[in-house]
Every structure is written in structure tokens, then in C-alpha cells.
Amino acid sequence: MQWTVRLEVRTSAGEVTTTELVTFSRPGVVSTLAEIGLMLAETKTLLAKLQASMLCGQVAAYAAHHRVCAACGVLQPLKDRRTRRLQTLFGTVEVEAPRFKVCRCRLTTPLAEVTVSPICALLTARCTPELERVQAELGARTSFRDGARILEALLPVSPANHESLRSRTHAVALQLEAADRQAAAEVTAVRDERDEAAAADGGRPVVMLDGAYIRAVPGHQVRNFEAICGKVEREGHATRRFALVRNVAEQPHALLRAALQGQGWREGEAVTAISDGDPALPALVRSATGGPVQPILDWFHLSMRVHHVEQVMRGLCALEPLPLVLPDHAQIDVERLRSLLWNGHHEKACEALGRIASWAKDAVVPNEPVAEATLRRLAARCAELRRYIENNEGALIDYGQRYRAGKPISTSRAEGTVNQLVNARMNKRRQMRWSPRGAHRVLQVRAAVLDGRFRQQAIQLAA
Ligand SMILES: [Zn+2]
Numbered sequence: 001m002q003w004t005v006r007l008e009v010r011t012s013a014g015e016v017t018t019t020e021l022v023t024f025s026r027p028g029v030v031s032t033l034a035e036i037g038l039m040l041a042e043t044k045t046l047l048a049k050l051q052a053s054m055l056c057g058q059v060a061a062y063a064a065h066h067r068v069c070a071a072c073g074v075l076q077p078l079k080d081r082r083t084r085r086l087q088t089l090f091g092t093v094e095v096e097a098p099r100f101k102v103c104r105c106r107l108t109t110p111l112a113e114v115t116v117s118p119i120c121a122l123l124t125a126r127c128t129p130e131l132e133r134v135q136a137e138l139g140a141r142t143s144f145r146d147g148a149r150i151l152e153a154l155l156p157v158s159p160a161n162h163e164s165l166r167s168r169t170h171a172v173a174l175q176l177e178a179a180d181r182q183a184a185a186e187v188t189a190v191r192d193e194r195d196e197a198a199a200a201d202g203g204r205p206v207v208m209l210d211g212a213y214i215r216a217v218p219g220h221q222v223r224n225f226e227a228i229c230g231k232v233e234r235e236g237h238a239t240r241r242f243a244l245v246r247n248v249a250e251q252p253h254a255l256l257r258a259a260l261q262g263q264g265w266r267e268g269e270a271v272t273a274i275s276d277g278d279p280a281l282p283a284l285v286r287s288a289t290g291g292p293v294q295p296i297l298d299w300f301h302l303s304m305r306v307h308h309v310e311q312v313m314r315g316l317c318a319l320e321p322l323p324l325v326l327p328d329h330a331q332i333d334v335e336r337l338r339s340l341l342w343n344g345h346h347e348k349a350c351e352a353l354g355r356i357a358s359w360a361k362d363a364v365v366p367n368e369p370v371a372e373a374t375l376r377r378l379a380a381r382c383a384e385l386r387r388y389i390e391n392n393e394g395a396l397i398d399y400g401q402r403y404r405a406g407k408p409i410s411t412s413r414a415e416g417t418v419n420q421l422v423n424a425r426m427n428k429r430r431q432m433r434w435s436p437r438g439a440h441r442v443l444q445v446r447a448a449v450l451d452g453r454f455r456q457q458a459i460q461l462a463a
Contacts, residue, residue, distance in 0.1 A: 001026050005046060007053055011061070021049045044156040051090035051156075059095040059119060066118035069103035076100040079115045087127035089134060091156040095119065131157065132168045137454060139169030140425070140445035143432075166438075173441035176448055180258035181251055184288075187260075189267035204294075205234040205265045206272045207256070208411045209281040212422040214245075217433045225436050227443060228284065229418045230256075233408065234263040241451050243421045243443035245436045246284075255444075256288035262453075270294060274411050276301040277392050296402075297395040298411040299342075305385045306338050309356075312378045316371070323368040330359050337385075344398030346389050353389075357382040421446055 005021040024042050026035055067076050079099040086093050097119035104110060125132070138147030144162035152160035209230040216225050229243040242259040244252050260271065270292040275281035282295040313334045317326065333352040340349040360379040365371040389396065399409045421443055426432055434442075448454045 001028055007050065009053070009057055019053060021053070022046050040154070048091035048156040051088055052093045055086065055088070055093045056095055059097075059122070062122055063096070063098055063118055066116075067098075067100055069105060072103060072105045074103055074105070076103045076116075082117070084119060084123055085126070086123055087131055087158070089128070089131045089155055089157050092158050095123075097123075127168070132172060133454070135165045135168035136172035136445050137449050139165040140442055140449050142425075144169070169445055170438070170441045173444040176444045177250060177255070181254045183261050184251070184254035184257035187257060187265070187267050190269055203235045203407075204270055204272050205232055205260055205263045206274065206408055207232050207260070207285050208408065208417075209273065209275040209284070210411050210418050211276075211278060211281070212418045214422060214426050214436075214439050215431075215433045217435050220435065225439075227422055227439060228252075228281065229421050229443075230259075230411075231417050232256075232259045232263050232265075234265075237263045238451070240453075241417050241421060241447040243417075243440075243447050245440035245443070248437045248440045253284060253288040256284060260288065265289075267291065272296060274298050274408060276411060277388060277395075282395070295395040296397055296409065297392040299399050299409040300412050302341060302388070302396075303338070305381075305388055306341060309337060309353075309378070309381045309385055310334060312374060312381050316374045316378060319371055319374070323365045323371040324363055327359065330356050341389075341396075342399050344396065344401070346393070346396045350386050350389055353382045353386040357386070420450055 002025050004023045006018050007021050008018050010016050079101050082097045083094050084097040099115045099117045102114040144165040147165045148160045148162045151157050211226045213224040227245050232240045240259045240262045242255050244255050246252050271289050272294045273282045273285040274296045276298045286293045333356050357379045360375045403409050
């Protein structure tokens with residue numbers, strides 16, 4: 001049996017032409033399942049031929065239209081015929097790009113010869129925007145090599161190499177950043193109190209920030225560099241992710257500002273920032289908003305440090321035989337720590353920590369090296385937690401109250417973002433190494449892809 005695919009083209013003038021695209025053959029009666037239906041290779045040929053035919057037809061019509069002088073309607077003389085190549089998802093197509101001599105009626109000096117190439121004006125890039133986007137999305141989702149293999153396996157696209165994927169991902173990242181800078185510049189200000197109340201209807205925007213380390217390429221000054229990842233959440237709005245490598249981002253605060261703007265935030269409105277105690281993170285939020293920021297120390301990071309104290313205390317109690325008498329107050333103080341901090345009594349927590357630490361330091365356990373070491377560790381952990389609390393005093397809140405009000409108290413969701421944005425793509429286990437610039441750009445596209453922003457207006461703005 002044979003199947004022939006013919007393409008019927010009808011021009012806007014009503015002319016119809018038919019061309020034969022491909023013919024597929026199979027035995028009259030198939031003998032295996034594999035012979036049934038279209039094959040991938042056939043589909044790729046079909047798509048490539050259809051694309052070439054469509055594209056050449058459109059380009060030819062465009063050239064013919066622009067050959068006519070817009071002023072007097074005369075055909076402009078042909079100067080020469082050149083060709084241009086355009087990469088598409090369905091193959092690279094070579095098109096004719098004729099150059100015309102500009103009509104005499106439009107020349108200021110009659111004897112001069114000026115040529116125009118309408119096709120060059122149409123083909124502003126070497127590839128179609130669709131190919132660029134698909135390559136960038138794959139480059140953000142998976143390794144450049146794997147992305148290139150996927151494309152090559154399924155579509156007649158060429159060239160489908162990893163360098164091409166990388167450069168398209170970078171190009172799209174630059175477009176996204178430009179769109180973010182534009183959005184950041186267009187943030188409107190809150191006009192008055194009533195306006196602010198209306199804006200705050202969906203609750204204050206909450207920015208959750210966290211850092212992640214990425215292995216640097218050899219030859220870079222440092223072994224690892226930091227990427228800041230986060231999420232902006234606000235009731236009634238789709239969550240927005242953002243990520244940046246600070247020293248290579250053109251305007252780091254603009255990326256966060258654009259993310260806030262996407263959540264309906266307006267200049268002058270207060271923002272809550274939850275982070276792990278690194279003072280650089282709320283500072284970034286402050287520089288992005290230029291206004292009031294309520295910093296909150298992430299409960300998870302605080303709770304982890306409490307856990308360290310509890311763990312050492314438990315270890316001490318478990319020693320057999322117990323080498324010393326554990327005073328009740330020490331045990332009670334350790335047990336209270338978590339609830340004191342949870343309920344916003346961080347001063348009392350510091351006092352309790354001081355008591356435990358001084359007891360642990362002064363306790364005497366002759367000839368008991370294990371107990372001795374455990375006590376020293378307990379004192380160290382307590383001092384560590386106390387320092388952490390004191391350093392973050394302005395960012396400690398009544399977590400219980402905030403939690404009961406249904407508001408976020410932890411960056412655990414931001415850590416999820418770190419996993420999604422950084423770890424899943426820049427996997428340390430796979431020994432991937434990155435340049436800060438390369439990582440920053442992939443992160444821009446990846447955040448947009450994961451948000452579902454990728455195909456929306458942001459990228460079209462910049463395209
Ligand atoms: Zn003319």
C-alpha cells in the first residue's frame with residue numbers, strides 16, 4: 001500500500017497549486033505490529049517538507065509584496081538573488097532573499113543606486129521565536145546535552161546540539177531579565193491610606209528567601225558560589241519564584257521587585273521577608289522595595305538549633321551509669337526552650353540558655369571523658385543558639401500566634417524552591433559545574449518555566 005501526502009496551497013489571490021510532499025509505502029498486508037501507522041522518521045520528513053514549503057511560500061509572497069514601490073506602484077528592479085537560512089523546530093530552511101534596487105521615485109539623487117532586502121528586514125534572527133523558546137525551556141529543565149537529544153529524537157530540528165541550546169537559554173534569560181527590569185520600573189505607588197487598605201486586602205506579600213551553593217567551574221576564583229532563591233506569595237495570586245546570582249545579575253533588586261509587582265505589590269506597601277538569619281537576604285528585600293520590610297527569622301532554622309541542644313541533653317541523660325546528678329532546672333530549661341521561642345519569649349529563652357550553659361561549664365565529672373565531652377558540647381550548642389537568637393532579635397516573633405493565623409512562619413517552601421530551581425538542575429551529585437553567569441541565566445528561565453510564566457506576556461514584552 002502507498003500513502004501520498006499532497007499539499008494544496010491557495011494564495012490570497014485565489015491561485016491554487018498542488019505539490020507532492022511524501023509517499024509512504026507498506027506491504028499490502030502487514031505482518032507485524034511495527035508496520036502499522038506512521039513512523040517517527042516519516043513524520044520528521046513530512047514535517048520538514050511541509051515547513052519548507054510553507055515558509056518558502058510565505059517568504060516569497062512577502063518579497064513579491066515589498067518589490068512593489070510603495071510610492072508609485074512600479075516593480076522595483078531586481079539587484080541580485082541571495083539566500084538566507086532560518087532555523088525552525090521543523091528543520092533549517094533556506095529561503096530566497098532577493099535584493100531590489102530602490103525605485104527612482106524615492107531617490108533624492110537620481111543617479112545613486114540604493115538596494116533593499118525586504119527578507120533581511122523580516123528575518124531578524126537566525127531562528128524562529130518558537131524554536132528559541134522550546135530550546136530554552138528544555139535547557140532550563142534538563143542538561144543542555146539531554147535537551148538536545150530529546151529535540152533531535154522527536155523533531156526534524158537542526159542543529160540540535162547542546163551549544164545551540166545553551167546559547168538560546170542564555171538569550172531568553174536576557175529577554176526575561178529585561179522584561180523584569182521593565183516591570184520593576186513600572187511599579188506604581190500606593191496613593192493614600194484607603195488605597196493601601198484596598199491593596200493589602202489579599203494580605204501582605206510574603207517573600208521567602210534562601211541561599212543555595214553551586215559548584216563553580218574550574219578556574220573560577222571560588223569553589224562554590226551562592227544563588228539566592230525565593231518565592232513571593234500573596235493570597236489570591238499565583239506564587240512567583242525568583243532566583244539570582246548576585247554579582248552577575250544586572251540589577252538583583254529589579255528581579256525581586258518584578259516578582260513583587262507580579263503579586264500586585266505597590267510601592268510603599270509593607271512586605272514580610274522570611275529568611276534563615278543571613279542579614280543579606282532581608283537587605284535585598286529592602287533594596288527591592290525601598291520601603292518597610294518586616295523580617296521574620298525562619299522557624300525551621302531556629303527549631304533546628306533548638307533540636308541540637310535537645311539532642312545533646314538527651315545524649316547526656318542516656319549515659320549509663322549516669323556520671324553526675326542532673327539538676328531538674330537544666331532539664332526543665334531545655335524542655336521549655338522550644339515553647340518559649342515558639343511563643344515569642346526569646347529573652348526568657350536566652351536566660352534559660354545562659355543557665356544551662358553555665359551549669360554545663362561548671363559541672364565536674366572526674367574520669368568520665370564521654371560525659372565531659374558531652375557537657376562541653378551542650379555548653380557550646382547553648383552558646384551558639386543564644387548568639388543566633390541575639391543576632392536575629394529584630395526578626396523574632398510570636399510564631400504560635402502567626403501560625404494560628406494561618407500565615408507562613410518558615411522558608412520551608414522557599415527551600416522547596418531551592419530544590420526545584422537549583423538542586424534539580426544543577427545537581428551536585430552529577431558533578432555539574434557552573435559559571436556564575438551561566439547558572440544565573442538558567443535560573444531565570446527555570447523560574448519562569450516552573451511558574452508557568454514562560455509562555456505569557458513577560459517574554460513577549462521583550463521579544
Ligand atoms: Zn516608485
